[in-house]
Each structure stands twice: as C-alpha cells, then as structure tokens.
Amino acid sequence: MGFGISGSSRITYHVSRITYHVITMDIEPLRFSYESSLIGVLTVQLAPVMSQMDSARAKNLLNAGRKELLGNAVRITADLLPEIHDIYHSCLDTLGGGLSGDLFVRQSKEYNAGVFAQGKKFDVLIHSALLNDFTPDGLRFVFGHELGHVVFEHSRFPVRDILSNSGGVSADTADLLFRWSRATEVSADRVGLLCCGKLTSAAKALFQTSSGLSGIDSDRILRSFRRQYEELEAQIRSVKDTRSWICSHPMIPIRFKALELAALDILALRQQSGGFSRKGFQHVDQQIAAILEALDVNGIPWAC
Numbered sequence: 001m002g003f004g005i006s007g008s009s010r011i012t013y014h015v016s017r018i019t020y021h022v023i024t025m026d027i028e029p030l031r032f033s034y035e036s037s038l039i040g041v042l043t044v045q046l047a048p049v050m051s052q053m054d055s056a057r058a059k060n061l062l063n064a065g066r067k068e069l070l071g072n073a074v075r076i077t078a079d080l081l082p083e084i085h086d087i088y089h090s091c092l093d094t095l096g097g098g099l100s101g102d103l104f105v106r107q108s109k110e111y112n113a114g115v116f117a118q119g120k121k122f123d124v125l126i127h128s129a130l131l132n133d134f135t136p137d138g139l140r141f142v143f144g145h146e147l148g149h150v151v152f153e154h155s156r157f158p159v160r161d162i163l164s165n166s167g168g169v170s171a172d173t174a175d176l177l178f179r180w181s182r183a184t185e186v187s188a189d190r191v192g193l194l195c196c197g198k199l200t201s202a203a204k205a206l207f208q209t210s211s212g213l214s215g216i217d218s219d220r221i222l223r224s225f226r227r228q229y230e231e232l233e234a235q236i237r238s239v240k241d242t243r244s245w246i247c248s249h250p251m252i253p254i255r256f257k258a259l260e261l262a263a264l265d266i267l268a269l270r271q272q273s274g275g276f277s278r279k280g281f282q283h284v285d286q287q288i289a290a291i292l293e294a295l296d297v298n299g300i301p302w303a304c
C-alpha cells in the first residue's frame with residue numbers, strides 16, 4: 001500500500017468496542033468502519049480465491065520483497081541516521097504491541113513510501129525525497145500511515161495478486177476490492193495522525209505529497225484543502241458522469257476531510273484522556289463513506 005494515493009456499496013456501519021485505559025494502544029476503533037464492512041463482504045466473496053493462494057506463497061512474496069530491499073535499498077540504522085531512526089521508533093513505541101520491522105530508504109525524487117507486510121511481519125520503505133524535505137512530524141505521519149497498514153493487517157487481501165490470479169474474480173468483486181483498498185488509506189491515515197499528533201503536520205504531509213510543494217503556511221494549506229473538498233462535494237452533486245475528471249482529482253481532499261473530522265477523537269485517544277468518542281466516530285465514518293458512495297454511484301473507476 002503506497003502512501004501517495006490511494007475508497008464504497010451501501011453497508012451498515014459499526015465501530016468496535018472501545019478500551020479507554022490503553023496500555024498497549026487499542027487501534028481497532030480507529031479503523032474506518034466502511035473498511036470493516038467491506039472486509040466482511042470480501043471475506044465471503046474471496047473465500048475460494050484466498051484458499052487457493054496459500055500462506056506459503058504469501059510468505060515467499062514477503063521474503064522476495066525483503067531480498068529486493070536488502071539488494072537495492074539502504075537499511076536505516078541508529079548508527080547511519082540516528083534522528084530518522086529515532087523518529088521511526090517513536091512511532092513503533094506509540095503503537096506498542098511489540099511491533100518491529102526494519103526501515104529502508106531508496107533514492108527517489110517521488111514523495112512516496114510503502115510497506116511489505118505479511119501479518120505483523122513487515123519492512124517499511126521510504127523514498128529519499130521524503131527524508132530530505134519532510135519535517136520530523138511529517139515523517140511521523142508517513143511512518144504511522146505505513147504502520148497503520150500493518151496493524152490493520154491490510155495485507156489480508158493482496159489486491160494485485162488476487163487480480164492477476166487468472167482464476168479471477170468477478171467484476172463486482174474486483175470493484176469491491178478497489179473500494180476496500182481506498183478505504184484502507186483512510187484507516188491508515190488515522191494511525192498516521194495518532195503517531196504525529198498534529199493535524200497541521202498531517203495535512204502538510206498530504207499537501208506536500210499531492211502538490212510537491214514545500215514551505216507553504218499551514219493555514220493556507222488547511223483552507224485550500226477545505227475549499228477543494230467542498231468543490232469536490234459540489235461536483236459530485238451536480239455532475240452525473242464524473243468519470244472524466246475523477247482521475248485528475250485524487251483522493252487527497254477526501255483523505256484530508258476524513259482526518260480533520262476525526263482529529264479531535266484521534267488526539268484524545270493519543271493522550272489517553274478518555275475523550276475518545278465512539279459516537280463521534282460513527283458520525284464521521286458515515287459522512288466520509290457517503291461521499292465515497294456518491295463517487296461510486298456516479299460510476300467512478302477506483303483504479304485510475
């Protein structure tokens with residue numbers, strides 16, 4: 001699951017039970033409930049395919065990913081890059097639960113990161129441009145996002161492998177997989193915010209990723225995202241066939257809005273203040289799922 005870009009049918013919403021006294025933080029309540037609903041549907045629809053894709057094969061894929069990283073990227077250690085190593089480990093510590101995985105960097109001017117995961121085993125890869133240009137809090141958001149894919153076990157449905165498996169899945173199932181894949185980005189962003197602790201830093205990281213621009217004032221970024229989200233909403237209401245413009249309108253404004261709406265609750269969970277509101281989250285999730293559903297109704301191809 002890349003950090004850069006990355007989604008809805010009418011389904012019931014539910015949020016898992018919440019634990020307020022968290023020692024090892026219970027992340028599950030942060031999962032976008034629309035994602036949970038899609039997992040339920042996909043688990044049934046993909047059962048025959050998943051039983052064919054045995055776990056040994058999945059493990060081999062992880063090993064191949066690690067081999068590729070060890071051969072073509074550089075592992076970040078405390079000795080090599082102490083600050084970055086500390087920032088990454090502060091994210092692992094925030095999430096707790098004995099999470100441990102290596103961090104690698106690869107030369108690239110593209111703002112992107114990714115994670116190779118099999119269950120709770122993982123390696124994180126970050127592009128060098130992010131290390132050069134992002135603030136420590138921005139990096140915490142990116143690392144947290146990637147670790148979010150791990151803690152929520154988003155490797156459970158390897159989308160590319162499933163779709164390239166010529167045994168195949170129906171067009172409807174493929175469509176659900178793409179929607180789920182987009183929804184996972186909303187869930188992962190919440191863990192990113194949990195790790196960085198500041199909405200402005202998270203927004204700035206999303207802004208830098210989508211625009212390639214640095215050094216813009218936070219207030220301007222927030223205003224820009226809010227306006228763009230409003231325009232997106234208005235477009236969805238007014239245009240029947242949005243197929244032509246959606247590819248040039250990435251999910252970023254929706255991801256920002258989802259974060260902004262959930263920010264207070266996420267930060268309450270981070271501070272373990274007991275202010276985490278299950279009700280508030282249900283409301284947020286319904287609002288974001290509704291806009292994703294509206295995109296679906298209008299015939300948006302999720303994989304553009």
Ligand SMILES: [Zn+2]
Nearest residue numbers: 001002003188
């Ligand atoms: Zn992602």
